[in-house]
Amino acid sequence: MRNFRTALYGLVGAAALASASDVHELTKDTFNEFVSDNELVLAEFFAPWCGHCKALAPEYEEAATQLKEKNIKLAKVDCTAHGELCSDHGVEGYPTLKVFRGLENISPYQGQRKADAIISYMTKQSMPAVSTLSKDTITDFKTADKVVLVAFFDKDDKATNETFSDVAKNLRDEYLFGATNDVDVAKAEGVKQPAIVVYKSFDDGKDIYKEKKIEKEALQKFIKAAATPLVGEVGPETYTGYMTSGLPLAYIFAETPEEREKLAKELKPIAEKHKGAINFATIDAKTFGQHGANLNLEVGKWPAFAIQDTVKNQKFPLDQEEKLTVKTVGKYVDDFAAGKVKPSIKSEPTPESQDSPVHVVVANTYEQDVIENDQDVLLEFYAPWCGHCKALAPKYEELGSLYQKGDFAKKVKIAKIDATANDVPDEIAGFPTIKLYRAGKKTEPVEYSGSRSVEDLAKFIAEQGTHGVDAYTAPKVDDEKDDQKPMQAPAASEKVDEAKDKVKDSVKDKVKGAAEKAKEVVMDGDEGVEGHDEL
């Protein structure tokens, strides 16, 4: 009896919850009217079976409840029931989220699929790019989001107004922007017109723009720097931002949230000292420990510290025998900033002999083998796990054998490097990547994008190489000629297939590479960055 009652209560409770949903479920009959009648609507196009939609549901529900009072409506459309409505709106995957300002003004939702991110994003959408503030509204506005900008300028100061408004339009999806002409408000905030202040919910809570001139580019740079926490956290949401910031990133690897918090607090003075020159962030060593290998750290030996030059992709791991203290880390960072720390270069041992027609390059011999010589060097960057690298191997050997003797050998080198075991200065987006380092023009290698046949590779070397060596059509002894024959005129369709294959494979190999690197989810979703990190 008691069980029955409990079950009943449960059902009643669930029913109450369901009817209390603040998400409006729309159909093909109600959608247009709803969107036209409400000023701002976020609509989710979903399918009931979709896992990401299910994960989003509670977040979406929470956001809907919170946004209700701001008169921002959240809606959803079941695309399995209203397929036509969804295809009319260009829905190609689930969930798709779109922001509607009526039926004419529609834009994709570009935030994270978390309640607080949705709330923050939609709140910003609901405001003009720049809100006009008064002494009564500024206090609330300053804390209305994690990062808020306020400009203080005279009402006749058109230039500042325009610059600030332009920047606000560019960055409105990320931050809140407000402005006031009130001299007393400026005074109360401790600034003099014209001034621009960032208010934030972390670190010192406030940053003032200090450049003499208020210019768009300098202002955007200032905002970006001010919006980055002194010691942030590296994760899927922040990784790309750090990698594209143009600043080195100092990682603090630790396994527990408590330890990360403790280290962040201890090392904060160092971050403060190097603010604007080096970014600092903790990283969860339990989940993203494999990323340590990319920084030439020994995985598993935590906590650890490393700096990455995100522009040159150089790594500066701190000796893992060192304890992480303000003193040891502080000195290391000072030395790094002074250019006194040498980058750590991962390299396989130098081969004792080169027996195969393909020259084996390692990081330690890279300069000498590839750059500091007068040869046209064709270099393949491969990964041991990459299927298409394996498929290419015999053809690549055959190619190498064409240049093994005499004058050809002096002028052309066919080489390869395992890019997973050696640090190279090149940006590699997928495997295999093949580049020609031309004699006399080594700083501008040409990437090969043709079909992976011996003939086409040789043609590429002849056409692009400084020495113009044509080894493929060079006269040969008769018995060799027969072997080459089928290659000289590959069917057109074969070539097309191979090109198609190549595109598919570089993506596949990339994905596989990422997967193999255990939980390298830090790079989740960003192909460019992922390529960068496969090194």
Ligand SMILES: *[C@@H]1O[C@H](CO)[C@@H](O)[C@H](O)[C@H]1NC(C)=O
């Ligand atoms: C900035 O200029 C716009 C357009 O002229 C005007 O509507 C707005 O009030 C100005 N903002 C401030 C804070 O003066």
